[in-house]
Amino acid sequence: MAVDEASAKAKVISSDDTNPQPILGFQDADEALPQYHIEAQTSLVERPLRALKYGEAFAVLDTYGDIGVFPGPEGIYFQDTRYLSRLAFTVEDQRPLILSSVMQDDNGALSVDMTTPDIRIDAQDETSLPRELIAIERTKFLFRATCYDRIGLRNYDTRRRTLRIAVTFDADYRDLFEVRGTARTRFGKRTVQVSSPSEVQFRYVGLDEIVRTTSVHFGPKPVRIEPGRAEFEVSMAPGEHTSLFIRVVCDSHRAFTSAPSAERTGEDSAAALSRASGSGGDQPTRGLPEGRVFARAYRDSRRDQRQLTAGITTIISSNDQFNEALCRATADLYMLASRTQEGIYPFAGIPWYSTVFGRDGIITAMMALWIDPNFGKGVLRFLAATQAKTVDPAADAQPGKVLHETRRGEMAMLGEVPFRHYYGTIDGTPLFVMLAWEYYAVTGDLETIKAIWPSIELALDWIDQYGDRDGDGFVEYARETEQGLANQGWKDSHDSIFHADGTMAKAPIALCEVQGYVFAAKKGAAKLASLLGQEGRAETLKAQARDLREAFDKAFWCEEIGTYAIALDGEKRQCAVRSSNAGHALFTGIALPERAEAVAGQLLSTDGYNGWGIRTLAKGQARYNPMSYHNGSIWPHDNAMIALGFARYGLKAEAARVFEGLFDTALYQDQKRLPELFCGFMRRRQRGPVNYPVACSPQAWAAATPFALLASCLGLEIEHDKNRIRLRNPILPRFLDGITLYNLKLGASRVDLRVHRHGDDVTVAVERRIGDVQISLLK
Structure with missing residues (x-):
């Protein structure tokens, strides 16, 4: 999220959740009050x-x-x-x-x-x-x-x-x-x-x-x-x-x-x-x-609300409780949506983040593209309009960098906090380019792509010139001033990136998932460049993507832990830590195919998966704390992106397992609403998940999570240039016998699809079709 907000400092590690052992030798940043800390004398869980x-x-x-x-x-x-x-x-x-x-x-x-x-x-x-x-x-x-x-x-x-x-x-x-x-x-x-x-x-x-x-x-x-x-x-x-x-x-x-x-x-x-x-x-x-x-x-x-939601894709399933959860998720997405001069933008979450966040808006739009691509269009246009144009160390800004956060309160206006127009995110810029391709692939809206193409080019230039600080092909971050965020990936807590012994990683830091975002961004930008007739640019970007994938595997794969390291520190040493970040290498496709099952196995091990979801940090790692913000908690959006990664590599049963755990989580939540995050304690019989004390609810990418999870299990692919909607090896989780997608869109075509489960197999029926869209099922 926006700032380093872990409300509980990571002072213990444990081999299980009930027998904590003291950490020895942890000093410096983790002993001080975290940067931009959310103070809590009472829990938001205490009173609905x-x-x-x-x-x-x-x-x-x-x-x-x-x-x-x-x-x-x-x-x-x-x-x-x-x-x-x-x-x-x-x-x-x-x-x-x-x-x-x-x-x-x-x-x-x-x-x-x-x-x-x-x-x-x-x-x-x-x-x-x-x-x-x-x-x-x-x-x-x-x-x-x-x-x-x-x-x-x-x-x-x-x-x-x-x-x-x-x-x-x-x-x-x-x-x-x-x-x-x-x-x-x-x-x-x-x-x-x-x-x-x-x-x-x-x-x-x-x-x-x-x-x-x-x-x-x-x-x-x-x-x-x-x-x-x-x-x-x-x-x-x-x-x-x-x-x-x-x-x-x-x-x-x-x-x-x-x-x-x-x-x-x-x-x-x-x-x-x-x-x-x-x-x-x-x-x-x-x-x-x-x-x-x-x-x-x-x-x-x-x-106003009816106008905002007119024409979106809707879903009805065989499970009434899942229908309620989807209804709440849809309502949350559109309540958090704000109209801007560039289109609708999903504000990140209430109460702490009800404003524009670049990373949050992009990921929310990605997960909701098949429901309503207008989110993607609004996010792309807004972030293109607010892209950094100059070098500004106080704002962690360089030309081409995508906005992290904007605030309009008195403290931001006076510079008491740096977030008036703040660019301290390492992943927002490649994610912006990723979204541009994914938006086009679903909509075929070349007019919007042409309008923002200069911004896409600036973003690609930023990746190569400013993002890659030392020319090694990896994108790294280091804050420009002490006021800036110490960690600038999505896990931006002060203590979220560290070595196996618990010592903090020194900047500049190259995050595992960011290299995946850059890989996917360059692959997608290559396709867009080709559409715009820039074949030379397209070939260069494709070559860069290929080289990055090869270099990534050599630098980040860690045999010792059986998965990708969370990061490389400033000396290019691996942070050999088992974390959910490795799942994003599956989400983006940068992981080599032969690594997929090993990565998934670590994520779904008893250390990684607690019965409700995949932890941000595996149990047993230094700094593991199931009550922390990023070091052992569970984030629904993180799980959804990992599930999409499982599906990409054909691991559909694994995707369904994640879906089932998060659906069970929603059943225990007020209004069946998935929160921003919850604690990573092991699932116990006849007890629900443990809530996090200051989690946002509603929160945009948590609201978009059910749609991404459903798409991962269905293998849903909307391909505008092929005029095709395809379901790749679809499965349904155990809590669903059937599901119908109403008003699924591709260009001017509209289709209603019914998917029904028969044991371990599914059938797909076209209930209604307007237009010439092709429907295909790939087993």
């Missing part, structure tokens, strides 16, 4: 949270739909700042009794059913209002940087009831990195005022000269209103229903009126985040009753 998102705004709520009743990351956030830090609803100063709290199937809104508790107006009196007489239904959603909240009440008593209802609220304007635990000593100025009988406005003038405002509107007009509190008196006859509305509008603007420079306002490459993504507050509403404002926004948000 609900997430809403639209564009650059997102909300983290408790199951009531409240914010900040207990310490935690709850809040309404906009552009990496918490615009509302408290919103609590009480009846006669008591929280209601919660009955149910569910996200709608498409994540469009949170629906909460509650009732009043037993209420005593006076402590000496008997209960003034017995519980369960007043029903409370709450609906919350986000749309265009505004959070809409309707609290409906219905009286089921036989007599009139009058209730005192209070809403308390606050806005702390903490930067997201502050919420994560980074300390600050300087702040801007915050003010709050009652701006009308039904509105309170908070205002924060930041040190970055940006004015951030939070307007809290109420309807009907409260009987009392003051900064931080509004009170209502509700009187209902028997059977009567009434509603209260709360609308929270987030906005930002410059604190000065003269035309500012792009550097001062942050409107340079971040301008690619279009106003359509949700910036700038809601639509004009002045003079309208809050009920009408709510209804209109709800209608428009539903239309």
